[in-house]
Every structure is written in structure tokens, then in C-alpha cells.
Amino acid sequence: MSERDVMEYEVVIVGAGPSGLAAAIRLKQLSPETTVCVIEKGSTVGAHILSGAVIDPAPLDALLPGWRDNPPPICVPATTDEFWWLTKTGGRKLPTPPQLHNHGNFIVSLGATCAWLAPQAEALGVEIYPGFAASEVLFGDQGEVVGVRIGDMGVAKDGSFKDGHTLGIDIRAKLTIFGEGARGHLTKQLVPRFKLDANSDPQTYSIGIKELWQLPPGRVTPGHIVHTCGWPADNATYGGSFLYHLDKDRVAVGYVTGLDYQDTRLSPYELFQQYKHHPHVKALLEGGTILSYGARAIAAGGYQSLPKCDMPGAMLIGDGAGLLNVPKIKGTHQALRSGMIAAEHWVEKKTPKVLTRDCAALP
Numbered sequence: 341m342s343e344r345d346v347m348e349y350e351v352v353i354v355g356a357g358p359s360g361l362a363a364a365i366r367l368k369q370l371s372p373e374t375t376v377c378v379i380e381k382g383s384t385v386g387a388h389i390l391s392g393a394v395i396d397p398a399p400l401d402a403l404l405p406g407w408r409d410n411p412p413p414i415c416v417p418a419t420t421d422e423f424w425w426l427t428k429t430g431g432r433k434l435p436t437p438p439q440l441h442n443h444g445n446f447i448v449s450l451g452a453t454c455a456w457l458a459p460q461a462e463a464l465g466v467e468i469y470p471g472f473a474a475s476e477v478l479f480g481d482q483g484e485v486v487g488v489r490i491g492d493m494g495v496a497k498d499g500s501f502k503d504g505h506t507l508g509i510d511i512r513a514k515l516t517i518f519g520e521g522a523r524g525h526l527t528k529q530l531v532p533r534f535k536l537d538a539n540s541d542p543q544t545y546s547i548g549i550k551e552l553w554q555l556p557p558g559r560v561t562p563g564h565i566v567h568t569c570g571w572p573a574d575n576a577t578y579g580g581s582f583l584y585h586l587d588k589d590r591v592a593v594g595y596v597t598g599l600d601y602q603d604t605r606l607s608p609y610e611l612f613q614q615y616k617h618h619p620h621v622k623a624l625l626e627g628g629t630i631l632s633y634g635a636r637a638i639a640a641g642g643y644q645s646l647p648k649c650d651m652p653g654a655m656l657i658g659d660g661a662g663l664l665n666v667p668k669i670k671g672t673h674q675a676l677r678s679g680m681i682a683a684e685h686w687v688e689k690k691t692p693k694v695l696t697r698d699c700a701a702l703p
């Protein structure tokens with residue numbers, strides 16, 4: 341069997357989502373000599389990120405002050421907000437809760453935004469490796485995190501080695517930053533190992549299903565944002581929809597269901613399908629075609645479920661730490677900001693040790 345290759349960096353970042361890329365960019369902005377590598381399991385950066393998100397641009401303004409002159413490919417200023425309580429055949433428009441006012445925010449494709457951030461990180465000297473999943477955490481003699489192991493290539497379903505089997509590389513670093521997103525494969529092993537959640541509530545999760553639609557010309561009002569609660573979820577089930585009007589006759593439409601639902605026959609996908617047949621939504625979507633779709637977990641526990649975000653040799657950032665702001669239904673700005681804070685902390689202190697309350701104080 342061939343020998344396992346080892347690569348060494350000062351910092352390795354797992355995940356090229358908004359949090360990981362913001363951490364990488366900030367590290368290089370502050371300390372160009374720091375060697376930084378980002379591992380991404382998607383075949384390209386952005387491939388595993390769901391599109392169509394409303395983002396609060398404040399952290400982008402701080403990270404890349406000129407970004408508005410060179411915006412991501414899909415970036416529509418938010419114009420109007422509506423909030424509805426739905427019934428099966430109608431509904432009532434309610435006052436928009438303050439957290440859901442989107443004035444000053446932008447509707448973007450988050451996948452395209454990550455693909456837009458990646459070359460900016462590379463231009464600063466960050467090495468990004470898409471197509472490689474970090475499959476194991478590497479620990480040192482004192483039990484500290486010392487990097488990650490990339491999964492082997494050429495392994496058959498039954499675990500046997502196929503022709504061309506190659507051992508995954510070990511990536512060793514002084515600091516490993518985990519930006520794996522909600523319920524990350526490695527993060528969920530680290531939390532119990534370092535008892536990071538000893539003083540927090542258990543994390544809770546929702547599932548969000550999202551579709552990008554191309555509609556007949558003239559139906560879309562770019563920048564318009566609609567959130568709903570009520571039907572088709574029953575009163576015991578946490579759930580709601582979002583509808584974001586993009587440019588070029590496109591909308592992003594989706595439905596979130598809390599995964600603590602009591603009815604074992606409930607299907608989150610079925611709820612989404614029912615929602616799309618509500619008279620308000622059907623009239624909008626009729627005659628359109630689906631361009632892309634996906635589903636992903638959302639860490640929904642909020643502040644009470646925030647774990648400790650540091651451990652010897654490593655830090656958690658973004659959704660992996662559970663930093664999504666639940667009342668705002670937004671996590672991207674927190675992901676970007678937490679990546680930046682992790683980088684600033686490392687450059688200044690050269691230790692991962694942070695106070696959880698520093699992360700909890702994120703806007």
C-alpha cells in the first residue's frame with residue numbers, strides 16, 4: 341500500500357461556505373504570510389450550497405469594502421416585505437415582524453456568492469481544494485486537534501479497495517477551523533468529545549426545501565419578499581414558507597419544517613407541495629419550470645443551544661456552531677462574521693481559545 345501524503349499549513353478550514361471563505365479571506369488580509377488551505381466536499385465551490393437567500397450585507401461591507409462595485413452574479417436589492425398567515429384557501433396579511441424587515445438587504449444566490457468569494461480568497465493566496473471531503477479529525481498526543489484526514493479515493497461500496505485506490509491526504513495545521521454547516525459530520529463528533537455543549541440546550545433542527553423557478557415574463561417583482569406561517573402546517577408543527585423574487589423572471593421558493601414534529605406521518609416535502617398549491621402561490625408559479633432544487637438542515641436552537649466554539653487546536657464557525665439567527669431566518673451574515681472573528685482572533689492571539697459570549701454577541 342502506498343504511503344499517506346501529509347500537507348502542512350498554519351490554518352486548515354473545513355468547508356468553503358460563507359463562514360469558511362470569510363475566515364480564509366480575513367486571515368490572508370491580516371496576515372499574508374499565514375498559510376491557509378480550504379477543503380470543500382462539493383465538486384466545485386458553491387455546489388453544495390442552496391441558492392436564493394436574503395442576506396444582511398453588513399459583514400460583506402466589512403470584509404470586502406468594494407464589493408458593491410463588483411457584486412455576486414445574482415444580487416437583487418430587497419424592496420418590499422409581506423408576512424401572511426395562511427389558511428387552506430386564503431389568508432390574512434399581518435404586520436411584518438421587525439426581524440423580517442429586509443430594507444437594505446440583498447437577495448442573492450448563495451451558491452453563486454460562494455463561487456464569487458472563492459477566487460477573491462485565491463487571489464490573496466488561499467489554497468482551495470474542492471472535491472475533497474474531510475473524513476476524520478486528526479488528534480495530537482495531548483488530545484488536541486491537529487488537522488483532518490481526507491477520505492480515501494477508490495473504495496468500493498463494500499469497503500474493498502478498487503483499482504487505483506489512493507490513501508487520502510493528512511492535512512496538518514496549527515489551527516483547524518470547522519465551517520461544515522448545520523450538523524457537520526466532523527463537528528458532531530467534536531461537540532461530545534470536548535463537551536462543547538455542556539452548558540447549552542440541545543441543538544434543534546429544521547429542514548428547509550428550496551426551489552428556483554423560471555416564470556413566464558412579467559410576473560416577478562424583483563426584490564419582493566413574502567414569508568408565511570399557518571397552513572399547511574398544523575398548530576402543533578413549526579413551519580413556514582419563503583418566496584424571494586429575483587431578477588430575470590426567477591423566484592426562489594421554499595418551505596421550512598421543524599424536525600420536532602409530532603405526527604409521524606408528516607412529510608416535510610408534502611407540506612411544501614401543498615403550500616405550492618395554495619391559491620396565492622399556484623397563480624404565481626403556474627406555467628413556470630424548476631431550474632434547481634435542494635434541501636438542507638437548519639440549526640434552529642438559537643442562542644440557548646450555542647455550544648462553546650473553541651477547543652484545543654480548533655474552532656467552530658457558522659451554522660456548524662449553530663449561529664443562525666432564528667427570528668431573522670438568516671445565518672449567512674453570522675457565518676461571514678464568525679469566520680472573520682475566528683481569523684482576527686487567531687492572528688492576534690495565536691490560540692483558538694475564545695469566549696462563547698464573543699460569538700453570541702454577533703449582530
Ligand SMILES: Cc1cc2nc3c(=O)[nH]c(=O)nc-3n(C[C@H](O)[C@H](O)[C@H](O)COP(=O)(O)OP(=O)(O)OC[C@H]3O[C@@H](n4cnc5c(N)ncnc54)[C@H](O)[C@@H]3O)c2cc1C
Pocket residue numbers: 354355356357358359360379380381382386388389390392393394395396450472473474475519520521522524525526547548549550594635636637638657658659660664669670671672673675
Ligand atoms: C432552506 C434554507 C434557506 C435559507 N435561507 C437563508 C436566507 O434567506 N438568508 C440567510 O442569511 N441564510 C439563510 N439560510 C442559512 C444559510 O444558508 C446558512 O446560515 C449559511 O449557508 C451558513 O454558512 P456556513 O458557511 O456556516 O455553512 P454552509 O453554507 O452549510 O457551508 C458548509 C460548506 O462546507 C462543506 N462541507 C461540509 N462538511 C465538509 C467536510 N467534512 N469536508 C469538506 N467540506 C465540507 C459543504 O459542502 C458546504 O459547502 C438558509 C438555509 C436553508 C437550509
